[in-house]
Structure formats: C-alpha cells, structure tokens
Amino acid sequence: MSRNLVAENWRLERSRYLLVGNKCTECEKYYFPNVQICTDCNISKLDEYVFSGKGKLIEWTKIYEVAKGFELFAPLYYGIIELEEGVRVAAQITEVTDDTKLIPGIKTQMVFRKLFEDGSQGVLTYGFKAEPQI
Amino acid sequence: MEQNKDTSLTKVGILGYGVYIPKYRISVNEIANTWSDDGPLMSKSINVTEKAVPALDEDTITISVMAVRNSLLRANISPVDIGAIYVGSESHPYAVKPSAVTVAEAIGATPVMTASDLEFACKAGTAGMQMCFGLAKSDEIKYGIAIGTDTAQGRPGDQLEYTAGAGGCAFVLGKGKLIAELEGMYSYTSDTPDFWRREGATYPSHAGRFTGEPSYFKHTLSAAQGLMQKIGIKASDVDRLSLHQPNGRFPISAAKKLGIPYEKLEDALCVVKVGNTYSAASMIGLARHLDKAKPGERIMCVSYGSGAGSDAFSFVVTDEIEEVRNNAPDTDYYINKKEMLNYAIYAKHRRKIKMD
Numbered sequence: 001m002s003r004n005l006v007a008e009n010w011r012l013e014r015s016r017y018l019l020v021g022n023k024c025t026e027c028e029k030y031y032f033p034n035v036q037i038c039t040d041c042n043i044s045k046l047d048e049y050v051f052s053g054k055g056k057l058i059e060w061t062k063i064y065e066v067a068k069g070f071e072l073f074a075p076l077y078y079g080i081i082e083l084e085e086g087v088r089v090a091a092q093i094t095e096v097t098d099d100t101k102l103i104p105g106i107k108t109q110m111v112f113r114k115l116f117e118d119g120s121q122g123v124l125t126y127g128f129k130a131e132p133q134i
Numbered sequence: 135m136e137q138n139k140d141t142s143l144t145k146v147g148i149l150g151y152g153v154y155i156p157k158y159r160i161s162v163n164e165i166a167n168t169w170s171d172d173g174p175l176m177s178k179s180i181n182v183t184e185k186a187v188p189a190l191d192e193d194t195i196t197i198s199v200m201a202v203r204n205s206l207l208r209a210n211i212s213p214v215d216i217g218a219i220y221v222g223s224e225s226h227p228y229a230v231k232p233s234a235v236t237v238a239e240a241i242g243a244t245p246v247m248t249a250s251d252l253e254f255a256c257k258a259g260t261a262g263m264q265m266c267f268g269l270a271k272s273d274e275i276k277y278g279i280a281i282g283t284d285t286a287q288g289r290p291g292d293q294l295e296y297t298a299g300a301g302g303c304a305f306v307l308g309k310g311k312l313i314a315e316l317e318g319m320y321s322y323t324s325d326t327p328d329f330w331r332r333e334g335a336t337y338p339s340h341a342g343r344f345t346g347e348p349s350y351f352k353h354t355l356s357a358a359q360g361l362m363q364k365i366g367i368k369a370s371d372v373d374r375l376s377l378h379q380p381n382g383r384f385p386i387s388a389a390k391k392l393g394i395p396y397e398k399l400e401d402a403l404c405v406v407k408v409g410n411t412y413s414a415a416s417m418i419g420l421a422r423h424l425d426k427a428k429p430g431e432r433i434m435c436v437s438y439g440s441g442a443g444s445d446a447f448s449f450v451v452t453d454e455i456e457e458v459r460n461n462a463p464d465t466d467y468y469i470n471k472k473e474m475l476n477y478a479i480y481a482k483h484r485r486k487i488k489m490d
C-alpha cells in the first residue's frame with residue numbers, strides 16, 4: 001500500500017460513484033470534478049450536478065507496462081471522454097476486446113466498475129469507467 | 135383475491151426491475167475439453183450451453199449497481215425515498231464490509247436508510263424481497279430495493295464449474311405505481327446440508343446427488359404448493375412460473391411435478407444461456423417474465439437456497455408494466471450481448487491463476 005487509499009476513496013467516492021460535479025448558477029457552465037468558484041464568472045454559487053454518463057471518445061492510449069496492482073488488467077486503456085454536457089473527463093476504458101474499434105467520436109457510457117484492488121488485504125476502490133457503445 | 139379486501143393503500147408490489155449480466159461467456163464444450171469430458175453429453179445432461187463470466191473489474195458490488203440503476207430507470211422514483219437496500223449474495227467482495235453501502239452510495243440513496251448484506255446460498259435475494267415487502271407494508275419505509283447478485287465459483291473440473299455463472303437482478307418494492315402487485319408469499323425452510331462453503335474456502339462443496347430430491351425439489355415444491363394453498367389458487371391459475379435454476383433440468387422437472395406446463399416456465403429459463411446466476415437466478419427469471427408479460431397475468435416465482443429453503447411469491451401484472459418496460463435494457467439485451475472466452479482467459483477472469 002503506497003498511499004492512503006482509505007481516506008482518498010472516502011473523500012472521492014461521491015464523485016467517482018455518482019459522477020457528481022457542479023454547474024454554475026450564473027453561466028450554466030458544467031464542472032467535473034466540482035469546483036468552488038466558476039472560472040468564467042468568479043462566483044461561488046454553483047449547484048451540484050449528476051452527469052448522465054453519456055459521452056463520446058476524444059482520444060485514447062494503451063498502456064502495456066502497467067503499475068503494480070494492475071498486472072491482471074494489462075493492457076490498460078485510458079481515454080479522454082467528452083460528456084454530453086460538454087465537460088471532458090479522463091477515464092479508464094473498459095470492455096475493450098478489439099481496439100481497432102476505438103475510433104475517436106464513438107459513443108461511450110460511464111459504467112460502474114472496480115478501479116483498484118489494494119492487494120489481497122486492502123480496500124477495494126470503485127468508480128466509473130467508460131464503456132464504448134459499439 | 136382474499137388478500138385484496140383492503141384498500142389500495144395496503145397494496146405492495148414491484149415498481150421497477152433491472153437486470154445486469156456480464157458480457158463474457160464460456161461454453162460447456164470449452165470447459166469439458168479442458169477436463170477431457172464429453173462436452174455435448176454434459177451440455178445435454180445439464181441443459182446448459184454456456185455461462186456468463188464477469189469481467190476482471192466486475193464483482194457482486196458492480197453488478198448490483200448496474201442492475202439497480204436499470205431498476206430505477208423503470209421505477210422512476212427519487213433515490214432519497216429509498217428506505218432499505220438489501221444485497222443477497224454468496225460472493226460478496228468483502229468478508230466484512232457490506233456491499234449494500236456501496237450500492238446505496240452509488241445511486242444516491244444514503245444516508246437516511248437501512249442497508250444490509252444477506253446470505254442464504256441462492257435465495258438471499260428473495261429474502262431481501264420479503265424484508266422490503268414487510269417494511270413497506272407496515273409503512274416503515276416508502277421504497278426498498280432487493281438485489282440478488284452472484285459471481286459464483288466452481289472448483290476447476292467439478293460438476294459445478296459447468297454451471298456457476300454471474301449476474302444480478304434488482305427489484306424496487308413498495309407501494310405506489312405498481313407494475314406487479316404482490317398477492318402473497320410463503321417460505322419453506324429446513325436444515326439440509328446439500329451445499330456449503332466454509333469461511334475462507336475458495337470453492338464450495340456439495341453433496342452430489344443429495345442436492346436433488348430432499349433439497350431442491352422438496353423445498354421448491356413445498357413452497358410453491360404452500361403458497362397456492364395460502365392464497366387459494368390452483369396450478370392452472372398460474373400464467374407464468376420462475377424457479378431457481380441450478381441447471382436447466384431441475385426447474386423443468388419441478389414445474390412438471392407442480393402440474394404447470396413447460397410453456398409457462400420457458401421464458402424464465404435463462405440458465406441455458408448464462409448458467410446458474412445463484413442469488414439472481416429465480417429473480418432474473420421473474421424479470422424476463424416481466425419483459426414479456428401482459429397485464430392481468432399471474433407470475434409465481436420460487437427461489438431455492440441450499441442449506442436449505444425456498445421463498446415463493448405470487449404477483450399479478452398491472453397495466454403500468456407497458457409504461458415502464460422499455461425504460462431500461464431488457465434481459466435479452468444482456469443475454470445476447472456476449473463475447474466467448476477460451477478456458478485460459480476464463481481462468482484469468484476467475485482468478486484461478488495465482489499472481490502471488
């Protein structure tokens with residue numbers, strides 16, 4: 001265990017589980033992860049917003065030499081997803097069995113998956129991953 | 135119906151249902167080839183052609199969340215009105231730390247609610263349904279969610295390996311806009327050691343042929359017959375039947391013994407294509423009936439959990455079903471969305487290969 005996953009998971013679980021960000025009450029700009037102040041209006045009046053999880057693939061990469069703890073999952077696919085609300089999110093791409101089909105622009109849907117297992121004794125980390133809709 | 139003498143305020147039932155089945159499959163033939171068994175003969179004798187296998191990043195918690203999200207697409211209720219969440223499974227990822235809390239958090243139902251993980255072999259999901267119905271009927275909660283999910287493991291080469299599948303099913307239960315009204319429920323329970331897994335053991339053990347007559351059939355049939363007697367119906371009054379399906383043979387024999395024709399069971403027999411989904415099996419069968427049922431039809435669902443017990447339910451489908459049915463993917467979407475694995479990749483998926 002290299003970092004304090006318990007605290008990190010607990011702090012981030014709402015945004016990771018529910019895809020919760022926020023939306024500026026003035027200019028209606030969406031944010032994920034959530035922010036304290038809207039960078040466009042400089043105001044702090046933002047409402048919590050649950051993203052639908054629908055989006056499209058902008059770009060992706062494939063990682064063969066994975067970090068410790070991810071060996072079973074190699075190769076890992078990471079991508080930039082643009083949610084239908086216009087916000088871009090970095091996410092692991094799951095269910096890739098043929099990466100020739102990972103063409104930028106394809107539709108994606110955020111699904112609930114296990115993100116990390118801290119060995120055989122530590123906590124499990126859950127959250128969203130992007131599933132290509134192909 | 136004698137149960138419906140009361141006003142509609144006391145009626146409880148199903149408001150929404152959701153299924154999730156992982157997309158990977160391994161065929162009975164492929165498993166048989168690995169162990170030099172006769173694949174076609176095995177497949178025929180258990181009436182299963184392939185079984186669902188979870189992705190490496192899927193477990194009982196993730197499958198439950200996906201099923202619950204589908205159930206909420208149909209129920210159209212606010213998650214904050216959910217007062218109870220029960221996850222029934224024999225494959226909870228943690229020995230200590232509830233799956234139900236992660237499911238509750240992932241749908242925004244926390245914190246004013248109760249949650250618990252249930253365990254009763256393959257009937258823990260229906261035990262959760264009973265608890266939700268009880269709480270909703272007594273107005274302790276507005277809505278409850280009962281989930282049956284498993285990512286079952288069979289010892290390599292064992293008979294169980296051919297059938298141990300993966301899948302989940304969730305029901306939103308309570309009063310309100312019911313898609314199926316509960317007519318009654320009935321349970322039958324005894325200490326019958328047909329199947330078990332000790333704490334810390336990776337694979338379960340079973341008592342071979344002892345898993346048939348004195349266990350599956352005795353409990354399933356007693357619960358079904360007890361329920362019919364309790365609510366005053368005959369076998370011919372049942373339009374649709376879902377039974378627990380440890381293989382593709384047992385439920386067919388049980389339906390026959392109940393005097394209910396195969397055609398009324400057929401839509402529930404998902405085991406042939408996805409294997410035994412344990413806690414989810416009879417519930418997915420019920421869900422697939424709801425995918426197809428017409429208003430007014432009576433569905434009987436009987437679970438079976440080794441150890442042993444059966445929970446039987448009778449529902450009458452309402453007109454509301456047509457409104458919500460297409461709000462989420464149906465069971466066939468998940469049955470047909472599949473990718474076949476060979477035994478080596480399957481072994482990796484099921485962590486049968488030790489990494490340390």
Ligand SMILES: [Zn+2]
Pocket residue numbers: 024025026027028029038039040041042
């Ligand atoms: Zn703004």
